[in-house]
Amino acid sequence: MSEMSAHQQLPSLAAERRRAEYHPSVWGDFFLADDAAQERMDFDDTSKQQIEDLKNEVKRIFEVAASDDNPRELLNLVNHTQRLGIGYHFEKEIVEALKQVHERSIESVDGPSFASDLYTTALMFRLLRQQGYKINSSAFSKFKGPDGNFDESLETDVRGLLSLYEASHLRTHGEDVLEEALAFTLTHLASTNEKLGPALIRDEISRSQRQFNIRKGLTRLDSRKYIKIYEEEASHNKVLLKLAKLDFNLVQTLHQRELGCISLDVKKNFPFTRDRIVECYFWSMLAYEPEHASVRIIFTKVIALITIIDDIFDIHGTFKELEVFARVVERWDMEVIDELPDYMQVCYRALLDVYREAEHLLPEEVRSYSIPFSIESMKGMVRAYFAETKWYHHQYTPTMEEYMQVALVSGGGLFLAATAFVGLKDVVTKDDFEWLFKIPKIVRGCQIVIRLINDMATHKLEQKVGQVVSAVECYMKQYGVTEEEAKHELWKHVNDAWKDINEEALHQTVVSAPLLNMIIDIARMMGVWYEDIDIYTNSRTKMKDAITSLFIDPFPLAM
Incomplete structure (x- = not known):
């Protein structure tokens, strides 16, 4: 290219590039390892031994509770153990406990005799559904009056209402009794004074009034909050509490x-x-347990790179650059890197390097199939990004059907699941990846949740920087409705997608529970990421507090 033609192109390139005022990193070099940081991270052998001793004590507590004819305490033990974030230490005990409870739960159509009250019935229902048992929601019919509505006398049973509220989020299609339960509990909890009662109840009421729930929360973040509230309960189990704090730290x-x-x-x-x-890295907290280090490392680096690629497509790359980048990624070969401009070469080299690094973290027999599947999911993301770029370039607003066909891919549900599966090297098989890429209903449900919640939280900001249309704009244009009406309808789709997820979690025998739970956790992360705004992009807000609580502030321990 001549000097003249190069200079002639500069203004047009500058005009074509968009700009977004993203704030700089909140953390800078804060977490980079040094001697002082290493000293802060030391965890003495005495504390590690304490954890082992406390785990043995909890196992004995499970044995005692399992031998009791009344399983109420067993249910409460499972509930507290899971919500305190230490359930992964007691998977065998929890499986056995819930198997025992399930066997008792099918004693009669109205449920077992030990679950005659609302709190216990709802807790049993939620824990069994979470475990994959197809427990029947008709057990809640006994709490209805002659008029077919939930008995108004229940409005004073705050603990029962909270338990029913949480259970209702495990509902599937056609479970009218749980739809009614959600409306009933929201109505009565909204008027309940959260300043009354024990700390745990006050916190649960506040959560329900903001429509937070266990099913759609992030376990690690929720457990941090639950430990603090549980400690204020007069009846808390000191062994569980101490183990939860030590293990968290x-x-x-x-x-x-x-x-x-x-x-x-x-x-x-x-x-x-x-x-x-x-x-x-916060994203990787869907696999916070110590044994999932490879999930976290791979996930963090790949998410960082897809963020860069997303911003290249949304704001920085010119149409011609993006066209070449999409073609080069499809080739997945360093031999074609010179076709890219310098800044894209840096990104492309880092992209290929990350997947090579991932290969070294995996056993040979696993990497032979997991890495190709994961790479294919990354290629799918880039294809979808470029399809959206073409819409923007041609100023085209797609129909909802056209939009969702592409946007379910660019939302990243399959990509995130495939990336996480790579890290679960001890349980994932080639058949699991093949199942994943067929997009079963639970995966599609996850894709819908991610895409629509993302769009509803970010569409206004993205329109300001000239990014592509979202589901909100597509729905408004196609159906001639307002933004508020469009969001109302899209939330219905989100709720239906969660019903699909819940339903499929009860029918799965094809893949193992850790893989199913990973897909569910990816959908759950959206409630954290896009609660009111995009706290990933605007990370000086609630995200900063969440990161501080998980990665900086330990629990103080009594001497």
Whole structure:
């Protein structure tokens, strides 16, 4: 290209590039490993031994509770153990406990005799459904009056209402009694004074009034909050509480070490993009348990790169650059890197390097099939991004059907699941990946949740920087409705998608529970990520507080 023609192109390129004012990283080098940081991360052998001793005590508590003729205490033990974030230590005990409860639950159509009250019935229902048991929702019919509505006398049973509220979020299609239960509990809990009663009840009321729930929450973040509230309960189990605090602190030190080893010089190489490495690591908390280090490392790096690629497509790349980038990613070969402009070469090289690094974390027999599937999911993301770019370039607003066909892919549900599956190297098989890529109903439900919640939270900001249309705009144009009406309808689709997820979780025998739970957790993450706004992009808000609570502040321990 001549000097003249090169200069002639500069203004048009500058005009074609868009700009978004993303704030810089909140954390900078805070988590990078150094001697002082390493000293903060030390967890002494005495505390580790304490954890082992406490785990043995909890196992004995399970044995005692399992031998009791009345399983109420067993249900409460399972509930507290899971919500305190230590359930992963007692998977065998929890499986056996819920198997025992389920056997008792089918004693009669009205449920077992030990679950005659609303609190116990709803708790049993939720825990069994979470475990994959197809317990019948007709058990709640006994709490209705002659008029077919829930008995108004229940309005004073706050603990029962809270338990029923949580159970209702495990509903599937056609379960009218649980739809009615949700409306009933929301109505009465909304008028309940959350300042009254024990701390745990006050917190649960507040959560319900903001329509938060266990089913759609992030376990690690919720457990941090639950430990603090549980401690204020006069009847709390001291062994459970101490183990929860010690274990939280131990796992936190592990996460700190991992964060200190993850680096990607986003600010230097990609000044136009969101610098969110720590926030990317937060994503990996859907696999917070110590044994899932490979999930977290792979997930963080891949999420960081897809963020860069997303911003290249949305705001920085020209149409011609993006066209070449999409073609080069499809090739997946370093031989074609010179076709790209310099900044894209840096991104492309980092992309291929991350997947090569992932290969080294996996056994040979697993990497032979998991890495190709994961790469294919990344290619799918880039194809979808470019399809959306063409819409923008041609100023075309697609129909909802056209939009969703592409946007379910660009939303990242399949991509996130495939990336997470790579890290679950001890349980995932080639058949599991083949099942995943057939997009079964639970995966499609996850895709819908991700896409629509994302769109409803971010569409106004993205329109300001000239990004492609969202489901909100497509729905408004196609059906001639207002933004409020469009969002109301899209929320119905989200709720239906959760019913699909819940339903499929009860019917699965094809893949193992850890893989199913990973898909569910990816959908759950959306409630955290896009509660009111996009707290990933705007990470100086609630995201900063969440990261501080999970990765910086340990629980103080009594001497």
